[in-house]
Amino acid sequence: MASEFEVATNVGEADQTAFPEDVVLTENPIPVKETQRKKGNKEEIAGTLLASIPLVGFVIFGMIPLLMALAMAFLYMPRFGFEGAEFNGFKNFVTVLTDDMFWQSVWNTVLLGLSTFISLALALVVAYFLSKDIKGRKAFRMIYFIPYVCSVVAITLMWGYMFNTNWGIINHLLGRTGENAIDWMGEAGPYRLAVIIMSVWSGMGYGIILFTAALTNVNKEMIEAAEIDGANAWVRFWRIVFPSISPTTFYLLVMGVIGMLQSFAVTNVLNGGNSPDGVGITIVYYLYNRIFNYIGAMGEASASAWILGIIILGLTVFQFWGSKKWVNYD
Amino acid sequence: MTDTNTVTVVRDESLIKKTKAKSIAGKIGIYAFLVIYAIIILFPFFVVILTSFKTAADASNPEFSWWPTEGFTIEGYEAALTSPLVPTPLMRAFLNTLMYVIPPTILGLMTSSLAAYAFAKLRFRASKAMYTALLATMMIPGAITISSTYTVFDTIGWVGTPLPLMIPGAFGSAACVFFMRQFFTGIPDSIIEAAKLDGVGFVGIFFTIMVPLSTPALIAQGLLGFIGGYNDYLWPLLYTNVPGMQTLQISLKQFTGMFGSRPNIVMAGTLVALVPTLIIYFFAQDFFIEGIAASGIKG
Numbered sequence: 301m302a303s304e305f306e307v308a309t310n311v312g313e314a315d316q317t318a319f320p321e322d323v324v325l326t327e328n329p330i331p332v333k334e335t336q337r338k339k340g341n342k343e344e345i346a347g348t349l350l351a352s353i354p355l356v357g358f359v360i361f362g363m364i365p366l367l368m369a370l371a372m373a374f375l376y377m378p379r380f381g382f383e384g385a386e387f388n389g390f391k392n393f394v395t396v397l398t399d400d401m402f403w404q405s406v407w408n409t410v411l412l413g414l415s416t417f418i419s420l421a422l423a424l425v426v427a428y429f430l431s432k433d434i435k436g437r438k439a440f441r442m443i444y445f446i447p448y449v450c451s452v453v454a455i456t457l458m459w460g461y462m463f464n465t466n467w468g469i470i471n472h473l474l475g476r477t478g479e480n481a482i483d484w485m486g487e488a489g490p491y492r493l494a495v496i497i498m499s500v501w502s503g504m505g506y507g508i509i510l511f512t513a514a515l516t517n518v519n520k521e522m523i524e525a526a527e528i529d530g531a532n533a534w535v536r537f538w539r540i541v542f543p544s545i546s547p548t549t550f551y552l553l554v555m556g557v558i559g560m561l562q563s564f565a566v567t568n569v570l571n572g573g574n575s576p577d578g579v580g581i582t583i584v585y586y587l588y589n590r591i592f593n594y595i596g597a598m599g600e601a602s603a604s605a606w607i608l609g610i611i612i613l614g615l616t617v618f619q620f621w622g623s624k625k626w627v628n629y630d
Numbered sequence: 631m632t633d634t635n636t637v638t639v640v641r642d643e644s645l646i647k648k649t650k651a652k653s654i655a656g657k658i659g660i661y662a663f664l665v666i667y668a669i670i671i672l673f674p675f676f677v678v679i680l681t682s683f684k685t686a687a688d689a690s691n692p693e694f695s696w697w698p699t700e701g702f703t704i705e706g707y708e709a710a711l712t713s714p715l716v717p718t719p720l721m722r723a724f725l726n727t728l729m730y731v732i733p734p735t736i737l738g739l740m741t742s743s744l745a746a747y748a749f750a751k752l753r754f755r756a757s758k759a760m761y762t763a764l765l766a767t768m769m770i771p772g773a774i775t776i777s778s779t780y781t782v783f784d785t786i787g788w789v790g791t792p793l794p795l796m797i798p799g800a801f802g803s804a805a806c807v808f809f810m811r812q813f814f815t816g817i818p819d820s821i822i823e824a825a826k827l828d829g830v831g832f833v834g835i836f837f838t839i840m841v842p843l844s845t846p847a848l849i850a851q852g853l854l855g856f857i858g859g860y861n862d863y864l865w866p867l868l869y870t871n872v873p874g875m876q877t878l879q880i881s882l883k884q885f886t887g888m889f890g891s892r893p894n895i896v897m898a899g900t901l902v903a904l905v906p907t908l909i910i911y912f913f914a915q916d917f918f919i920e921g922i923a924a925s926g927i928k929g
Binding site: 344346348351353354356357358361362364365366369372377381425430441442444447449452453454458459460464467472477478506512513558583587588590591601602605612616 | 660663668674677691745757760767769770774776777778779782785789804832833864867886907911922
């Protein structure tokens with residue numbers, strides 16, 4: 301972009317971002333657009349520099365570890381670092397993929413991850429009700445969002461107490477005390493159910509907020525018109541409301557699945573790997589276990605990490621592909 | 631789309647009455663649902679508070695009591711806060727957490743919003759490519775890099791120090807850039823142009839115009855960042871899991887092992903850990919909810 305106007309500036313090339321006060325334009329009658337064009341070069345440098353800080357962080361702490369994990373997946377590493385590391389081909393992948401424990405962890409993750417879909421569906425119901433002409437909507441919304449700001453550890457401890465076999469309030473409310481007590485933390489089925497319940501309880505708030513925001517943008521006139529046409533509430537919801545909030549649903553679904561495949565904290569806090577029949581061992585727990593409880597298994601941990609990454613990528617691509625059928629961007 | 635061509639308005643009084651009755655019944659149903667759900671959300675907090683004021687025997691009594699049968703006591707809190715059994719005493723762990731979380735949150739907020747400002751208001755050739763690259767980072771699942779990140783930090787000797795918790799965050803986060811960019815884009819260019827004519831530089835414009843006009847958004851992002859760091863579990867578990875250095879969450883997690891038979895202590899500790907985030911939430915809930923709603927809609 302050639303400069304058509306001379307604008308006097310006294311800026312040294314180097315210090316324009318550090319000392320912005322030095323940027324002095326003389327009074328001039330040049331239209332704004334033209335000034336901007338003249339300042340293009342400085343703007344170019346300032347913009348690139350400012351925008352690059354988060355990117356540098358991403359390269360150092362995201363991109364490099366990502367590629368390193370790929371390299372490490374093909375190495376045998378005696379310890380955490382690279383000293384003594386040897387190339388061992390696809391052996392780590394073979395070890396992981398032929399490990400029953402790994403496949404069990406995949407299955408566990410999927411079963412516990414059902415909470416993602418349950419909480420999304422319930423969040424939509426709650427948000428839909430909230431979008432009606434409701435008194436105290438703000439208060440409800442405020443309460444529903446509380447779990448979002450609570451830590452996984454705190455949530456797990458409080459629910460762990462409530463699910464306690466001997467003195468927990470849940471067995472008390474169910475009338476299952478003494479001999480009949482449900483062993484929530486000691487049996488596979490109840491354990492899974494307990495984890496799903498606490499995950500749904502803590503996971504719904506985010507969905508409710510996003511759905512509520514999306515629902516306020518649904519075309520009210522269209523709903524009224526359909527009502528006059530005799531469409532009942534069920535039809536109105538699926539024909540008008542649901543399609544118009546489908547981008548939000550899709551976003552929550554994609555992010556929810558990505559997050560659910562990486563679940564770790566709840567079962568780790570609950571009983572750190574001593575879950576009944578190991579049903580609390582998720583994929584990330586498997587990987588974590590390789591790093592800290594096996595010697596020389598960094599390669600296997602990285603291989604399982606990449607397998608997890610491929611699963612996540614596959615499911616995300618699948619969801620984007622499927623979204624063409626039901627997600628409606630206007 | 632439904633066809634709205636056949637709009638026929640029938641004034642049938644009995645029909646109107648019927649639908650009215652139906653809608654009132656529906657309303658009651660909706661309120662009942664919303665209230666029950668609110669109770670389900672609040673109930674665990676009631677249990678935590680109640681139990682934290684019970685004696686150990688009362689709290690672990692198989693006959694659950696809805697009120698402390700042996701009277702209110704703060705022995706749970708005393709033990710949670712002062713017990714020498716805890717490797718990192720709760721108050722120490724709280725201070726550790728503040729030390730690890732506040733500086734990178736502030737720095738990260740600054741770097742993120744400077745970048746967001748560049749993406750929103752400055753013209754530079756790589757803008758689009760850099761923005762796309764940044765958004766792509768939000769898609770990379772963190773779990774994939776757990777092992778390699780650990781290798782990096784082990785190699786440079788950062789394991790057992792809070793640096794892995796602090797340094798990456800100081801570079802800012804893609805989500806924060808994304809959100810602040812949305813916000814900055816809404817600030818009219820005319821104000822910026824006026825400042826430019828007055829001779830204010832790019833960074834000067836950021837501090838004199840963008841920051842004052844977006845203080846609520848910045849506060850929301852800062853608080854969200856703080857709560858995220860405060861509540862984090864995995865990274866402190868990996869890098870600062872050393873007695874004396876643990877964060878509040880890690881210290882609290884050990885309560886179950888240490889005080890398994892005295893749930894009043896565990897619940898007191900849980901409540902102590904929850905109070906800071908709950909206070910922040912109650913005072914800044916509008917910032918929070920709107921900030922989150924805005925970030926999701928555009929996603």
